[in-house]
Amino acid sequence: MTDFRELKEWEKAHELTVAVYKTTQAFPEEELLGLTQQIRLACSAIPIKIAQGCNREDKEDQVNFLVLARDAAIEVEYYLLLCYELDMLDSSDYDRLVSRTVEVKELLESFIDKLSHNF
Template sequence: MRDFKTLQVWEKSHTLTLAVYRATANFPQSEIYGLTSQIRRASASIPANLAEGCGRNGNAEFARFCYISMGSASELEYHLLLAHDLGFLSDPDYAGLQSSLSEVKRMLATFIKRLTIGH
């Protein structure tokens, strides 16, 4: 069993989730159960699945949760684009979130590769 808080990819994804919550705080009230909720759930799913994977046995099982995190990251990527195109996210906010998300996705890909080599 691993301590998820020691993983750099978890820390970066947690920081991203905090930034997403701040960025969506001023979305239209009509989106609270729509896009705001979707974006927040997708972002929180990334570190949550990493944490859950740390509690599992073996690298193969942990890798499965990392793949789920990667899927959530891709979902978040689309939702952020949609929010930007709808005018809910400013250009600078969108660019900052996208940059952080790209970094998390790269880190996840590297981490998955390390977990699955030889399996």
């Protein structure tokens, strides 16, 4: 078992989650139970699933959790686009957060490939 805090994938996902939480503080109050909550939940699912996968002994189980984390990153990408198109994010915040999300997604895809070849 690996301590999830030692993984670059988890660290980048955690940093993304903190950035999303900080950025969404400026979202309209009426979206608190809407898009704000949805994007925060999707984003926080990424490091959560990575951490859960690290707790698994079986490599196939680890990969399954990483796939869930990657899928959550794809969900975040969509929410960011939706928030941008609804003028809840300016272009600089959108570009910054999407770039971080894509980086996390690519790290996860690489990690999934690496682990998948080991079973």
